[in-house]
Amino acid sequence: MNRTEIEAFRTQAAKHDALRDAGLIEPETLVIHRDLAYGPYGVDNLCDIYYPKGTTAPLPTIISIHGGGFCYGDKELYRFYTMFLATQGFTVVNFNYRLAPEHAYPAPLEDTNQVMHFILDHQNEYFIDPTRLVLLGDSAGGQLTEQYATIVSNPEYAALFDFTVPNLQFQAVGLNCGHYFMGEEDTPQEAFDYYFEGVDPKKIVQQFPVEAHLTSNFPPTFLMTATDDFLKDLAPRLHERLVALEIPTLYTCYAQPDGSPLGHVFHVDQKLAIAKVCNLDELAFFKQYV
Template sequence: MTTSAPAEESAQESATTTDDLRRSRRPWRRTRIALLVIAAVIAVVAVTTSVTPWPSALLIRAVFEKGGDATAAEMQKHVPDVELTEQLDIAYGDAGADTTMDVFAPASAAGPLPTVVWIHGGAWISGEKENVDPYLRIIAAEGYTTIGVNYTIGPEGVYPLAVTQLNDALAYIDEHAADLGVDPQQIVLAGDSAGGQLASQMATLVTNPDYADIMAVEPSIEASQLVATILNCGVYDLAALARLDGIAGWGFKSAMWAYSGTKTWAEDSTGATMSTIDWVTADFPTTYISGGNGDGLTWLQSIPMAQRLDELGVDVTTLFWPAPHEPSLPHEYQFHLDLPDAQTALDRTLEFLDQHTTR
């Protein structure tokens, strides 16, 4: 039987329409598959981040490390052409790179010098001593021994491991003072951001016996050896930190979970003992404290800490900027030495050291 031409044309049109329909559905099918894959990834990430802090901590660390490298490079341009002696990667403990320190001093030094022990920041989950080495070279060039200290960050190590390591570092510095060019009777504890919190915590351990008992840590130096603290852009009130929301709140809460090893850090001994604003006493050493006006931690942490120390009768030197100050100074502004305001902070820091140490 022979099919008529119109029937053939109709069959061809029908086949063409079916093929076109199939092709038109393919992009939607691909899109649907892609959406299902994305949804599955989001679900996995949501479940993972609800049971472990590692993914969030590593994401935050990557961002911080990039910024830390850039800031160190910016500071390096401002290191003066002064000959220094450098002792790098000195082991003060047995945890590898985590328990090492870098020591800088002017090559012209004829004896031990007042010593600034600097604890780096990084939200307790990132950072390393090399981030602050250029700043320590700048201070050393002015006639000080400066020491940058590493400690185990979270989530690899959990609180209070860093505190006990830093106490070990101070013990090493005290024991090897002569070899390091350290005057063990003139030690200044300093830090930035999370390192500011840790510096305040170590100073509180040294000057408040009740706090040392609560922490079950025997301070490795005497209060008489600690002549001052330098606190930049730090955290001193964990309850206030826990009230943060938005991206900043997520970041700090993720970091604290990673550092403490528990989601309930704000409700237990971790938050309580890290909140040095509640433990400082009139015996806390004379303190320089600063923060940028564009940094929320200045208003939430640094200014209240300065006010608390002042209430206790501690000698406090502050460098804060009016709220409308321009440019708005960010977190860790003091390291951005291309800024005139950061140069002002450096000058004030050196003036503070000169006033409270003897060379």
């Protein structure tokens, strides 16, 4: 996409997401810390942290990476979804990251890494349990979740990046309607030219496809898609790869009970009954490991 097309996409997506969230209200049962600066890039490096009121001890902690094709989205568009997760007994970190084309790859990974440093440094302030961490994301955020979890779980892959990974492990990951296998059948630049603009092609060849760098140390994985998700064919392929590595994995393709269409990142829509089913399934999976 060129910049005009990206602006058009951002405008259309924003209208869709505003309709999705219209009428929703934030739960009164949470402590909400807004606009915490986790890095040096202003509004692009702000995060929110939520946990249930009355919390007195560290909770298992979910870090959520929003979707948006690497060029759209922010924590505000994911607040109702991530607040729901927090109401179920978790501390949840919901953050902005730098977007393309203004910021090229690997800016989102660098920002995700900076979030990890921040939560370790401030764990006692926000009831974060660094021994019970879960990373999840959807769409582009699903790709970033897979890639960052691979960096954390594979030291040889981590050595291909310029940032220093903190000493942590994820007990589980959630990959929701994600974009996987980038660079396996085509170059990542072909699908997301605006994300890789100006990046050294040698670096891209080294770092993609991410799936070539998966190891048996990758965390237990909740993997889902939906009947009408335009990326749905990628999830079963990734499931096969994870199973071959003997990684505990739960894969589900969700469907509406009445057979009506169920699309990409449906789980973020807090008005959908099937979204609640999916999100509770995912949390139940995480609770097995945290």
